[in-house]
Amino acid sequence: MENTDPPRARGRRPPQGDPVVDRALALLAAFDVRHPALSLAELSRRSAIPPSSALRLASRLVEWGALERGADGRFVVGLRLWEVAALAPRARGLRQVALPYMRDLSEVTRQHILLAVREGDEAVLVERLSTHRAMPVLYYVGGRLPLHSTGVGLVLLAHAPAEFQDEVLARPLVHEPERIPVSAAALRRTLAQVRRDGLAVVHRQAPRPLVTVAAPIFDGDEQMIAALSVLVPEEGADPRALGPAVRTAARAVSRGLGSRIALGSDELD
Amino acid sequence: MENTDPPRARGRRPPQGDPVVDRALALLAAFDVRHPALSLAELSRRSAIPPSSALRLASRLVEWGALERGADGRFVVGLRLWEVAALAPRARGLRQVALPYMRDLSEVTRQHILLAVREGDEAVLVERLSTHRAMPVLYYVGGRLPLHSTGVGLVLLAHAPAEFQDEVLARPLVHEPERIPVSAAALRRTLAQVRRDGLAVVHRQAPRPLVTVAAPIFDGDEQMIAALSVLVPEEGADPRALGPAVRTAARAVSRGLGSRIALGSDELD
Incomplete structure (x- = not known):
């Protein structure tokens, strides 16, 4: 399920079907203990998703609360995701x-x-x-x-x-x-x-x-x-x-x- | 971003583009304190996603570790999601x-x-x-x-x-x-x-x-x-x-x- 798109290569092409879910998951997986807050550029690089797609997907995740965006524009993992995950x-x-x-x-x-x-x-x-x-x-x-x-x-x-x-x-x-x-x-x-x-x-x-x-x-x-x-x-x-x-x-x-x-x-x- | 599909109405049609992300998020949102473990039927009903799509999406989430499936076939929130969410x-x-x-x-x-x-x-x-x-x-x-x-x-x-x-x-x-x-x-x-x-x-x-x-x-x-x-x-x-x-x-x-x-x-x- 690795996303093998070379970064930027498929710029604005809307992703088709289920790979979108993998991309959304790749965005989440971009965060770790050493990288709890990511700029759009970092998010794009660490998830290997072109910036435009990364922004669109991340905005969707922000809307739902899976991510949050700070005053400095950086993304962090959101409290709503934490709430759901607390049920594990x-x-x-x-x-x-x-x-x-x-x-x-x-x-x-x-x-x-x-x-x-x-x-x-x-x-x-x-x-x-x-x-x-x-x-x-x-x-x-x-x-x-x-x-x-x-x-x-x-x-x-x-x-x-x-x-x-x-x-x-x-x-x-x-x-x-x-x-x-x-x-x-x-x-x-x-x-x-x-x-x-x-x-x-x-x-x-x-x-x-x-x-x-x-x-x-x-x-x-x-x-x-x-x-x-x-x-x-x-x-x-x-x-x-x-x-x-x-x-x-x-x-x-x-x-x-x-x-x-x-x-x-x-x-x- | 509410999923307004009537349950079952769009059975096997593969979802297009970003709504898939919303559906994946709807699956996660189906879990709460009173419903920490859901059968496929319950997951489908609570997320308003037809069973076939729900199963396909949930399987993808299981593969990544966002959900886990117990011996009784019920889905629960997975430890991998919890790991990411712990970064909030x-x-x-x-x-x-x-x-x-x-x-x-x-x-x-x-x-x-x-x-x-x-x-x-x-x-x-x-x-x-x-x-x-x-x-x-x-x-x-x-x-x-x-x-x-x-x-x-x-x-x-x-x-x-x-x-x-x-x-x-x-x-x-x-x-x-x-x-x-x-x-x-x-x-x-x-x-x-x-x-x-x-x-x-x-x-x-x-x-x-x-x-x-x-x-x-x-x-x-x-x-x-x-x-x-x-x-x-x-x-x-x-x-x-x-x-x-x-x-x-x-x-x-x-x-x-x-x-x-x-x-x-x-x-x-």
Whole structure:
């Protein structure tokens, strides 16, 4: 569905039929965390849609509220689109159930609490709770994280279908930002351990020493649908103490989603 | 831009040009809080698009990730749309700055904290923080609230352009759910007081006695862009104590957005 028109080449020609929808979607896809506001020229370039068509389509999206146009003429994503998107069950329902438990975790750890789901071969951050004094991190709600090198990612990958795991493991993988190659065999062992422990623990040295501890969230069909993690500076962190806290919170969320997984033999109540 | 095709009337005819975009947007608009998952028949009926076109368009949206289709065949809003929408500055930037201060307020009051912006003649809830034990309320993130009878709404209306206020005041207004008519003169006095106090206090008896206290948030251009409120059961609530807390948090958020309004003469530091 890539739009292969060379920019400008088809200037004023009215697009025919469904490609218009793809163009409208391409306009939306032109926005990302680094480009939350775009001039018409930028919008045209990033979507590969000629300026005249881009303006006409964008104006239509502005009319509906999917985009908004600032006093400086730049386009941004509109609140009406946000309203509709807030209905996405994978973000909203989950978030609503998880938020109180994330707050509990946050009060205990005073750092970052992340909630993520898998979307294709990446993790998407559905929620982040951070205290005032938490160390700065570059995780944005709506942003993406790699599966093979983050706490939430490893949990999501460990509980993904075996076929999908094989697909990921067949690729050359590196730990960013250090660019250290990841061996498929080592990653496979890590995933087995994550499943066994019900927990992923990841230490990272860059940009600063930190440790993240993540646990899976299950829904009423006992499907793993999300991962919850806590991210703290390595100094003073005790992963053995964080583990039970994260698992407890993840189980509470699962319970809230109708899972009975928390009634296993290792349960106290 | 209403789609005026009678349902089914234009069955398999491929739509021409831009109306396709309107149809795609109509599909998105078919979802709301009460209808977060729709069968093809429901999607067709609610968007007034014939089933064959609705299916074709919806499949395109599914392909891109704007919609997702569950195992039961029903459509829901997709995570990819949510990712793009999370970039909406009026929701995201604001939310990011406000969340830590909302949490402080929440820890003090242990009830509901609301963050809302004005969209047309309603308030849209951009964030809600609630504790486990908070009384149940029907406010959803992404949901709408009336301007003239809620705390956040009154703040948003009080600081809106005078022309817009006149427009709202010219309409017949009632307090829901009691359906008590609101006099324009009384509302105008209320708005003046909200501006003077920097605070709106609203008592409601239904569905249960509660009080909400709301304050405005200003951005770096000193424009009021949002309202922050706390919602507590009336019993035991002390609006005189809540007021300073809400105003302090709202000022902290404004400061975070670049406002210098907090440097007024009534400021201690």
